[in-house]
Amino acid sequence: MRVVLAIAWVELRRFLADRSNLFFVLILPLAMVAVIGWQFGSDRSGAPLSVQGPGGAATQALVEGWEDAELAVTLRDTPELVQEDVSRGSAEVGVLLDPEAEAAYRDGIPMELEIITGSSSEAPAVAQVVRAQAEAVATEAAQVGLLETFGDEAEARAALDDASTLVPPAQLLVQEPEDPVAVAFEGVEQFDSGAVAQLLLFVFLSTLNAAPALIKARRDGVVRRTMAAPVTTAQAMAGLTTGRVVIALVQGAYIMLASSLLFGVRWGSLGVAVVVLLVFGLVAAGVAMVIGVLVDSEGAASGLAVGGGLVLGAVGGSMVPLEFYSDTLRQVAQLTPHAWANDAMAQIQRQGAGIADVWPQLGVLAAMAIGVLVLGSLLLRRSLARAM
Amino acid sequence: MTTPVLQVDALRRSFGPATVVDGVSLRIDPGETVGLLGPNGAGKTTTISMIAGLLRPDGGSVHIQGVDMASDPLAAKRHLGLVPQDLAIYPELSARSNLSFFGRLQGMRGAALRRRVAEVLEVVGLTDRATGASKTFSGGMKRRLNIAIGLLHEPRLLILDEPTVGVDPQSRNAILESVEALSGEGMAVLYTTHYMEEAERLCDRIGIIDAGRVIAEGTRDSLVELTGRTDTVTLAGDGPLEEIEAAVSRIPAVREVHRITGEGRLVMVVQGAPQAISAIVATASGAGMTLRDVEISRPDLESVFLHLTGKALRD
Ligand SMILES: Nc1ncnc2c1ncn2[C@@H]1O[C@H](COP(=O)(O)OP(=O)(O)OP(=O)(O)O)[C@@H](O)[C@H]1O
Ligand SMILES: [Mg+2]
Numbered sequence: 001m002r003v004v005l006a007i008a009w010v011e012l013r014r015f016l017a018d019r020s021n022l023f024f025v026l027i028l029p030l031a032m033v034a035v036i037g038w039q040f041g042s043d044r045s046g047a048p049l050s051v052q053g054p055g056g057a058a059t060q061a062l063v064e065g066w067e068d069a070e071l072a073v074t075l076r077d078t079p080e081l082v083q084e085d086v087s088r089g090s091a092e093v094g095v096l097l098d099p100e101a102e103a104a105y106r107d108g109i110p111m112e113l114e115i116i117t118g119s120s121s122e123a124p125a126v127a128q129v130v131r132a133q134a135e136a137v138a139t140e141a142a143q144v145g146l147l148e149t150f151g152d153e154a155e156a157r158a159a160l161d162d163a164s165t166l167v168p169p170a171q172l173l174v175q176e177p178e179d180p181v182a183v184a185f186e187g188v189e190q191f192d193s194g195a196v197a198q199l200l201l202f203v204f205l206s207t208l209n210a211a212p213a214l215i216k217a218r219r220d221g222v223v224r225r226t227m228a229a230p231v232t233t234a235q236a237m238a239g240l241t242t243g244r245v246v247i248a249l250v251q252g253a254y255i256m257l258a259s260s261l262l263f264g265v266r267w268g269s270l271g272v273a274v275v276v277l278l279v280f281g282l283v284a285a286g287v288a289m290v291i292g293v294l295v296d297s298e299g300a301a302s303g304l305a306v307g308g309g310l311v312l313g314a315v316g317g318s319m320v321p322l323e324f325y326s327d328t329l330r331q332v333a334q335l336t337p338h339a340w341a342n343d344a345m346a347q348i349q350r351q352g353a354g355i356a357d358v359w360p361q362l363g364v365l366a367a368m369a370i371g372v373l374v375l376g377s378l379l380l381r382r383s384l385a386r387a388m
Numbered sequence: 389m390t391t392p393v394l395q396v397d398a399l400r401r402s403f404g405p406a407t408v409v410d411g412v413s414l415r416i417d418p419g420e421t422v423g424l425l426g427p428n429g430a431g432k433t434t435t436i437s438m439i440a441g442l443l444r445p446d447g448g449s450v451h452i453q454g455v456d457m458a459s460d461p462l463a464a465k466r467h468l469g470l471v472p473q474d475l476a477i478y479p480e481l482s483a484r485s486n487l488s489f490f491g492r493l494q495g496m497r498g499a500a501l502r503r504r505v506a507e508v509l510e511v512v513g514l515t516d517r518a519t520g521a522s523k524t525f526s527g528g529m530k531r532r533l534n535i536a537i538g539l540l541h542e543p544r545l546l547i548l549d550e551p552t553v554g555v556d557p558q559s560r561n562a563i564l565e566s567v568e569a570l571s572g573e574g575m576a577v578l579y580t581t582h583y584m585e586e587a588e589r590l591c592d593r594i595g596i597i598d599a600g601r602v603i604a605e606g607t608r609d610s611l612v613e614l615t616g617r618t619d620t621v622t623l624a625g626d627g628p629l630e631e632i633e634a635a636v637s638r639i640p641a642v643r644e645v646h647r648i649t650g651e652g653r654l655v656m657v658v659q660g661a662p663q664a665i666s667a668i669v670a671t672a673s674g675a676g677m678t679l680r681d682v683e684i685s686r687p688d689l690e691s692v693f694l695h696l697t698g699k700a701l702r703d
Binding site for chain 2: 007114222
């Protein structure tokens with residue numbers, strides 16, 4: 001274990017010693033954060049939602065609901081100001097409530113909101129979140145109202161916690177007669193899975209850079225020297241791989257964290273996402289090791305890494321979502337680590353899946369990682385006999 | 389009999405159709421330094437790669453401290469220090485980091501590792517350059533670091549493959565001294581070099597290798613004797629040359645004596661001049677010679693190689 005860590009540590013130091021690599025760990029991910037945040041972030045304009053209402057219980061509950069959904073809300077005094085926010089683009093969506101809506105909320109009957117959708121490409125998605133959230137708030141109010149017939153409000157809320165599913169949900173009436181929940185969910189899906197696809201594509205590509213780095217180490221004779229020490233090929237592989245996986249994790253976690261903090265991009269549980277990224281990074285590092293021991297020229301390996309990374313990404317749904325693939329193509333896609341990782345990450349993001357829910361994907365990715373790493377170990381020993 | 393530190397039996401290896409190592413056997417005991425001398429492409433590095441467990445032999449076996457390299461490579465490698473012919477250092481890392489890393493691979497750590505790193509940096513004269521990236525080193529400095537890594541963990545067997553190419557005389561001397569010191573402590577050394585004087589200084593025994601075979605092996609003197617040539621000793625001085633000639637002729641090691649009266653010289657063909665020289669000088673003095681000059685000239689390993697193969701050792 002100590003040997004593995006020593007090798008991993010040296011790999012990290014070698015990586016950092018090359019200034020151009022700092023570009024890969026610091027600058028490029030920052031660019032990725034900007035791109036992903038700009039494309040998929042939810043509050044890039046600061047206040048996507050402009051609201052005007054009587055300021056009663058309904059207004060308060062709705063604003064809280066929207067803020068829970070990580071929408072930035074600005075309260076306005078008149079409907080005209082809200083209109084202006086939306087038309088000038090300082091808000092994606094405007095919402096108007098009137099005293100009747102407040103009353104309907106109090107009585108637990110369907111309330112009517114006016115939702116004004118802006119013209120940006122982002123606005124429909126925001127509007128869907130607004131609707132879904134308003135729906136949830138209205139439903140809760142209706143449930144509480146229903147239960148209140150049995151006692152006071154506090155008791156009713158307690159009862160609601162136990163029995164919320166037993167009561168039929170109330171409806172929310174909005175201007176556009178669409179099924180708000182379904183549409184909102186669909187919107188969220190496309191919206192953030194694009195960010196996952198780009199993240200995976202980038203992490204895989206950048207990890208494949210380990211291939212030319214390994215070739216350089218072989219050329220420098222240090223791999224031979226390592227193997228002349230009491231070190232097994234498995235230990236050497238594990239060390240080389242660990243160094244690279246740490247880099248992949250730092251990049252991936254950095255992109256996820258920064259884009260969620262700065263732009264409100266949703267990734268689901270960061271912890272679970274990092275586990276998927278870890279196993280995915282292992283596959284990438286393993287593929288890099290195989291290239292690095294099979295190929296003797298750094299230039300050829302770099303080309304192969306970029307080309308291979310793009311092809312695998314494209315086939316695995318990191319450029320076009322897998323949903324658009326034909327059945328045959330989907331089956332081919334299953335051969336790529338990207339497809340499995342995309343699938344797992346999407347579940348974590350959309351359905352709040354935990355480790356237990358993405359076991360199958362993690363299992364397939366782990367099997368792929370073991371396969372390439374064992375192959376790499378076998379080839380490493382043989383590569384020592386080759387003149388370089 | 390002690391277990392040899394290195395026991396190599398009938399090692400063979402081909403690359404494609406070419407048999408590069410063809411039945412090499414070697415034995416090195418503790419404290420012994422053995423040289424491998426041979427022209428470019430003789431198979432020295434290939435032999436060493438197999439001894440170090442980096443290249444699988446087609447046939448034959450390697451045992452280090454009695455441990456079979458083929459069946460338990462990890463245990464065998466624990467006793468081994470290798471200084472490869474081609475530099476093997478991380479150019480991105482400093483001398484100290486290179487040493488610490490390879491020391492860790494050998495299971496060293498903590499204060500012991502730091503102390504030993506400082507010691508070998510001193511031996512190879514890189515103490516002032518311990519922290520800069522080694523890619524900024526001169527060629528000779530890189531070589532010295534390359535050697536330091538092999539010495540670091542004080543292995544039972546140290547293999548040096550042409551280690552001193554491009555190293556200046558002072559540094560070379562410091563390195564040879566440290567190898568001698570370690571050898572004095574019982575380390576076994578396998579040394580390949582093209583420098584005759586290094587081989588003569590360090591090696592207890594020398595194997596001459598050509599086209600993948602060890603064609604002769606023994607002490608320097610026994611190899612030289614193979615040539616059938618003997619040493620030449622020249623005494624210059626004044627005295628009764630005829631009587632002196634008769635006296636020295638009676639020494640068994642002295643085969644022939646030629647008297648050059650005009651120059652006051654006696655030129656002798658001697659078997660084993662280093663051993664016989666004191667007797668020769670004492671006898672000559674006893675017979676009344678006042679010595680001005682004594683000269684011994686000996687055939688070198690170069691001439692041994694020429695004799696055995698009909699080829700020059702160096703192009
Ligand atoms: N990996 C390899 N693939 C093919 N041929 C090889 C390989 N390694 C060595 N050879 C060949 O084996 C022969 C012996 O090479 P080796 O390096 O062992 O010689 P050497 O005695 O160390 O020479 P030098 O004194 O020049 O270092 C050479 O002809 C060389 O071309
Ligand atoms: Mg060689």
